[in-house]
Amino acid sequence: MVLVSGSGTNLQALLDASASDAYGARVVAVGADRDGVEGLARAERAGVPTFVERLRDHPGRDEWDESLAARIAEHKPDLVVSAGFMKILGPGVLASAPVVNTHPALLPAFPGAHAVRDALAYGVRVTGCTVHLVDAGVDTGPVIAQEAVAVRDGDDEETLHERIKQVERGLLVDVVGRMAREGWTVTGRTVRLGSRGPVPVKPETEGRTTT
Ligand SMILES: Nc1nc2c(c(=O)[nH]1)N[C@@H](CN(C=O)c1ccc(C(=O)N[C@@H](CCC(=O)O)C(=O)O)cc1)CN2
Ligand SMILES: NCC(=O)N[C@@H]1O[C@H](COP(=O)([O-])[O-])[C@@H](O)[C@H]1O
Numbered sequence: 001m002v003l004v005s006g007s008g009t010n011l012q013a014l015l016d017a018s019a020s021d022a023y024g025a026r027v028v029a030v031g032a033d034r035d036g037v038e039g040l041a042r043a044e045r046a047g048v049p050t051f052v053e054r055l056r057d058h059p060g061r062d063e064w065d066e067s068l069a070a071r072i073a074e075h076k077p078d079l080v081v082s083a084g085f086m087k088i089l090g091p092g093v094l095a096s097a098p099v100v101n102t103h104p105a106l107l108p109a110f111p112g113a114h115a116v117r118d119a120l121a122y123g124v125r126v127t128g129c130t131v132h133l134v135d136a137g138v139d140t141g142p143v144i145a146q147e148a149v150a151v152r153d154g155d156d157e158e159t160l161h162e163r164i165k166q167v168e169r170g171l172l173v174d175v176v177g178r179m180a181r182e183g184w185t186v187t188g189r190t191v192r193l194g195s196r197g198p199v200p201v202k203p204e205t206e207g208r209t210t211t
Pocket of ligand 1 (some may be wrong): 037082085086088089102103104113134137140
């Protein structure tokens with residue numbers, strides 16, 4: 001299950017990867033918080049069911065969260081992937097399945113909805129992308145994987161974000177595939193892919209499989 005709000009290039013990378021049985025995961029549905037976004041069109045072209053749950057169609061955020069959770073539960077995903085989904089998920093969704101998010105900065109730096117703009121404004125020379133488990137906070141969940149991207153002279157938000165996305169799509173595909181095939185453990189804030197990490201740990205929780 002993938003949640004989108006926009007162009008869906010990360011979703012497309014997951015759709016492309018899941019075309020191979022060896023990947024170990026498939027996209028069972030795509031949900032959005034708004035109509036008419038390219039991510040929904042990508043799913044439709046791939047024959048993947050879609051749905052839209054708009055915040056403004058509900059009395060408040062709690063009701064929206066419960067409706068979104070119910071839509072997600074209809075598809076019984078093993079994993080929910082937030083890939084450019086631009087709404088903060090509430091307790092109903094977070095209780096429905098493990099959620100992974102991809103963020104265009106090296107968390108904990110530059111959380112929130114405008115990470116690339118904020119990194120440029122700060123003047124950092126290196127930024128990147130983060131794939132993390134989602135918790136009730138904003139971009140505060142345990143980090144699964146990160147990759148650095150250099151900021152170049154003359155970069156604007158568009159050029160830098162596109163260069164980040166080129167790295168991010170591969171990182172997300174790799175992480176989601178490994179989570180689906182190998183499972184994962186979380187001990188404190190440490191996430192290890194593979195139910196048998198390199199250093200055996202007593203997992204507090206063990207996740208299994210797929211999107
Ligand atoms: N409970 C969580 N939900 C989500 C997280 C998270 O870490 N915890 N990550 C986001 C994705 N994201 C950053 O990676 C992010 C997206 C949007 C916002 C935000 O402030 N959204 C506003 C509305 C913005 C809009 O409608 O354009 C809001 O929800 O009020 C912050 C971080 C996915 N969900
Ligand atoms: N804070 C959330 C956030 O900024 N998410 C970012 O939105 C982009 C979506 O691109 P896509 O729709 O082409 O996959 C991605 O770069 C993702 O990291």
